[in-house]
Amino acid sequence: MTPHETPDTTEAENATPLPKFSELGLSDAVMAALTDVGYETPSAIQAATIPTLLGGRDVVGLAQTGTGKTAAFALPILSRLDVSQRTPQALVLAPTRELALQVCEAFERYAAHIPGISVLPVYGGQGYGVQLSALRRGVHVIVGTPGRIMDHLDKGTLDLTELKFLVLDEADEMLKMGFAEDVETILADTPDDKQVALFSATMPASIRRIAQQHLNNPEEISVKTKTTTSSTITQRYLVVSYQQKVDALTRILEVENFDGMIVFVRTKNETETLAEKLRARGYSAQAINGDVPQVQRERTVEQLKNAKLDILVATDVAARGLDVERISHVVNFDIPVDTESYVHRIGRTGRAGRTGDAISFVTPRERRLLDAIERATRQPLTQMHLPTIDDVNATRLTRFDDAISEALGKTELIDTFRGIIDHYVEHHDVPEADVAAALAVVAQGGTPLLLTEEDIRPPKMPRDGRETRETGRDGGREARGDSERPPRRERRNGPPLAAYRIEVGRRHRVEPRQIVGALANEGGLSRDDFGAIDIKLDFSIVELPAEMSTATLKKLADTRISGRLIELKADRGPRKKDRPAFRDRDDRGARDGGFRGNDTRGDDDRPARKPRQKGRDS
Numbered sequence: 119m120t121p122h123e124t125p126d127t128t129e130a131e132n133a134t135p136l137p138k139f140s141e142l143g144l145s146d147a148v149m150a151a152l153t154d155v156g157y158e159t160p161s162a163i164q165a166a167t168i169p170t171l172l173g174g175r176d177v178v179g180l181a182q183t184g185t186g187k188t189a190a191f192a193l194p195i196l197s198r199l200d201v202s203q204r205t206p207q208a209l210v211l212a213p214t215r216e217l218a219l220q221v222c223e224a225f226e227r228y229a230a231h232i233p234g235i236s237v238l239p240v241y242g243g244q245g246y247g248v249q250l251s252a253l254r255r256g257v258h259v260i261v262g263t264p265g266r267i268m269d270h271l272d273k274g275t276l277d278l279t280e281l282k283f284l285v286l287d288e289a290d291e292m293l294k295m296g297f298a299e300d301v302e303t304i305l306a307d308t309p310d311d312k313q314v315a316l317f318s319a320t321m322p323a324s325i326r327r328i329a330q331q332h333l334n335n336p337e338e339i340s341v342k343t344k345t346t347t348s349s350t351i352t353q354r355y356l357v358v359s360y361q362q363k364v365d366a367l368t369r370i371l372e373v374e375n376f377d378g379m380i381v382f383v384r385t386k387n388e389t390e391t392l393a394e395k396l397r398a399r400g401y402s403a404q405a406i407n408g409d410v411p412q413v414q415r416e417r418t419v420e421q422l423k424n425a426k427l428d429i430l431v432a433t434d435v436a437a438r439g440l441d442v443e444r445i446s447h448v449v450n451f452d453i454p455v456d457t458e459s460y461v462h463r464i465g466r467t468g469r470a471g472r473t474g475d476a477i478s479f480v481t482p483r484e485r486r487l488l489d490a491i492e493r494a495t496r497q498p499l500t501q502m503h504l505p506t507i508d509d510v511n512a513t514r515l516t517r518f519d520d521a522i523s524e525a526l527g528k529t530e531l532i533d534t535f536r537g538i539i540d541h542y543v544e545h546h547d548v549p550e551a552d553v554a555a556a557l558a559v560v561a562q563g564g565t566p567l568l569l570t571e572e573d574i575r576p577p578k579m580p581r582d583g584r585e586t587r588e589t590g591r592d593g594g595r596e597a598r599g600d601s602e603r604p605p606r607r608e609r610r611n612g613p614p615l616a617a618y619r620i621e622v623g624r625r626h627r628v629e630p631r632q633i634v635g636a637l638a639n640e641g642g643l644s645r646d647d648f649g650a651i652d653i654k655l656d657f658s659i660v661e662l663p664a665e666m667s668t669a670t671l672k673k674l675a676d677t678r679i680s681g682r683l684i685e686l687k688a689d690r691g692p693r694k695k696d697r698p699a700f701r702d703r704d705d706r707g708a709r710d711g712g713f714r715g716n717d718t719r720g721d722d723d724r725p726a727r728k729p730r731q732k733g734r735d736s
Contacts, residue, residue, distance in 0.1 A: 136165045143172050145197035150231040152193075154408070161186035161458060163341045168194050171315060176336035178329050179317040185341050185494075186456055188224045191285045191315045195259070196225070198282075201234050204256030206276070208283040209308070211264055211301065213291040215241035215639065216483055220455050221287060222261040235259070240276075242266045243639030250275055264292060264300035265635065271307060281308045289318040289325050296631055298324065305332045351468035354502040355478040355488060362504075363451060363479050364392070368399055369505040370449070370477065371429075373513045378422055378444030381431045382463050384452040392451065393431040403429035406436040434459050440466055450478035453487050457494035477502070482644045615649040616664035618674075620684035623656045628680050633660060636684075640677040641670050659689055 136159055139152050152158075160168065163181045170177050171194035181187045195208045210225075212218040222239040229235045238252045240262030249266075253275060260267075260276075270276035284305070286292065292301055305314075305328070314333050318325050329336060358366045367381070381396075381403075383389055389405035396403035404418050404427055415436070421427035423442050430437075434454070445467045454460045460478075467474030478499065480488050492498055526532060539553055622628050630651045637643055637660070649661025666674075674686045 136160055136162065139193075142168045143197075144168065144193055147231040148193055148197050148228060151228045154230060155227065157189075160189075163187050163339065164190045164193070166339045166341075167191065167315075170337050170339070171195070171313070172197065174313060176313060176333040177315045178321075178333065178336045178338045179315065180321060180338065180340040181317060181319065186458060187287070187317050188221055188456075189228065191287075191317070192221070192225050192228050195283050195285075196229050196232060196235075199232070199235065199258055201232065201258065203258070203280065205280045206257050206260050206278060207281060208259040208285070209267070209278065209281055209304075210259070210261040210285040210287055211267065211292065211304065212261060212287045213263065213295050213297065214483075215239075215243060215263055217288065218261050218263055225259055225261065237261065240266050240270065241639075242635060264297040264304060267304060268300045271304070278304075278308050281312050284308055284312050284314050286314070286316045286318075286328075289316050289328070290320050290322060293322075293324050301328070350472065351464055351474045351476050353464065353476045353478075353497060353499045355480050355499045356502050356504060357482065357485075358479050358504070360481055364395055366479065366504055367396075367449065367451065369510060371396075371401060372510045373505045374447060374475070376428075376475075377446040378425075378427075378442060379429045379447040379449060380437060380440070380445055380463075380466050381429060381449045381451050382437070382454070383431060383433065384454075386433060388452070389431045389433060389436075393429075396429055396431070401429055402427050403431060405431045407433045408436060410436065434463065437463070437466060442466075443472070445474070447475045447477065450476070453478050453480055453484050453491075455487060457491050460491050461495065482646070614664040615661040617689040618660050618662050618686050619689040620658050620660060620679070620686050621656070622679045622682050622684050623654045623658050625655055626680040626682055628653060628658065632679055633658065636677050636679045637662070637674060641666070641674045660686075 138158055139160055140149060142160065142165070144152075163179060163185045164187075167177055167179055167187070167190040171191060177191075179187060179190065181190075191210070199207055210218075210221055212221055218239050218241050222237055225237045229237065236252065236255070236257045237259040238249065238257045238261070240249055240260055242263060242265055244266075249270070253270075267276065271278070286301065289301075292298075314336070316325070316329055316333060316336070356366060356370075371379075381392065383392055386407035386409055389407045393403045393405035404421070406415050406418055410418075418427065418430070419440065419442065422430055423444060425444065431451075432440075448464045448467045450460070450463060454463060464474070464476035467476065478488070478491075488499065539550065542548070542553055543550055620633070622633075630653065633651055633653075634648055637648075643662070647663050650659075651661070652659040662674075671686065675684070677684050677686070
């Protein structure tokens with residue numbers, strides 16, 4: 119490939135009049151999919167990138183997360199695919215499995231009108247069987263993380279000899295996470311005549327070097343975002359794990375003084391599921407999504423306008439163009455992956471000068487999306503805390519007081535019932551206050567007015583933005599006695615840690631980042647859940663959260679690193695067979711506390727692999 123040190127540069131700004139998708143040269147099938155999702159005008163990065171990629175030229179795109187870059191490369195790739203070819207034609211490399219899944223979902227959405235197309239996500243933590251079966255059947259587009267892609271290349275289960283398109287998504291993040299060597303190897307193992315698109319939020323020297331070495335005469339496209347949100351909208355966020363979201367939303371509904379509300383989720387199925395859960399909790403909620411017939415959609419929106427419905431659970435597409443004055447709150451139950459969607463969502467409230475509230479649920483792994491939103495909108499989001507039981511009870515008492523005050527204003531009814539109460543007091547010799555309390559008991563029915571710990575247990579709140587793992591009602595100890603719990607080590611930030619033993623060590627050529635990557639993927643752990651990692655000759659000691667659910671512990675125990683079952687269990691100190699007759703010189707580092715998990719950029723999926731053989735066939 120011809121190195122190109124000074125690529126042509128194009129600056130795309132949102133202020134520039136943009137063409138419509140129909141003017142960019144996309145295939146009819148792709149245009150049909152865009153019509154389905156309601157897209158008409160491309161973003162700046164899409165308008166600048168799509169024609170260049172359709173023309174066959176390599177691209178270096180400088181764009182932040184949330185500028186619409188996924189569609190910028192997915193749409194032209196889908197427009198040029200040959201469905202009759204069953205070997206992989208397009209490979210997209212992403213730094214994390216979450217991003218890989220998001221990109222894969224986008225490809226499937228845009229390929230809805232292309233018969234027979236197959237898109238496969240490939241990442242660590244997923245069983246090999248699913249991936250191998252799909253590869254044998256034939257796949258057109260692969261979206262994967264570098265570690266698992268390398269593993270398939272080493273095993274000879276992935277054939278990239280006929281690859282036509284390769285995309286490096288969030289290239290700077292991949293290099294920060296230690297994937298530089300893998301990315302270089304993958305690029306070298308692919309055909310020279312492939313088309314390459316590299317997207318990065320920044321352009322450090324390492325990215326520039328990859329572009330010069332592996333891209334052929336690329337056009338450099340830089341995007342300046344000017345997305346803003348209304349100043350009348352109060353924007354807040356809550357750091358919460360996925361499992362806590364429904365309970366968190368229920369408590370917010372208890373304490374927020376809302377009129378009408380839209381709750382946004384990512385998928386059509388989730389709209390129905392969440393709406394049903396809200397109705398079961400006594401709220402007036404309905405779902406709208408792309409599958410809801412237009413007549414029913416109009417009826418539901420009318421009910422929202424007329425206060426016969428309070429909560430609408432919707433997808434981005436279904437809520438497009440929705441304008442209801444009653445909407446005082448927007449909740450991003452699933453935070454959007456691009457800033458344009460975020461702006462469109464919260465724009466459903468605070469319209470025409472009115473005030474509005476936007477609340478976004480953010481899992482610890484989605485913090486980068488939150489940062490991207492703040493950069494793009496140039497407005498900070500305020501962190502909120504999950505309402506406590508006392509907060510909920512205070513709100514309920516206030517509303518109960520308001521209901522009594524409102525009833526006292528109905529003079530005729532009060533006079534009627536006063537006579538009934540007087541009659542009861544006279545014949546039963548009961549104080550009026552006790553009668554009033556008894557009537558309150560009758561009025562509350564089977565739902566208690568005030569909550570207690572027995573009625574609802576608050577999920578453990580994140581501390582300093584870090585996720586506390588879901589542990590169940592008894593702290594995740596339901597299947598293991600206290601005697602089996604490992605000793606705890608308290609720390610200032612993050613959950614208490616405990617030492618766990620895994621049966622893999624230096625003898626098996628294991629590295630700290632392989633341990634972090636494997637355990638993070640299998641157990642759903644974040645980087646902040648790791649403490650010290652001490653790698654011995656035949657085993658390793660890893661500090662992990664002291665309280666993990668039985669399900670998480672089982673997943674971790676069944677994890678394999680370097681092809682070995684790690685058999686994770688609480689560390690009880692040196693076993694007799696582990697005590698050497700003399701100190702192993704290679705264990706001297708253990709006295710320094712070992713490797714700190716927080717000091718590494720954990721590999722999100724990187725599996726262990728055998729040393730590569732020089733001259734191996736592609």
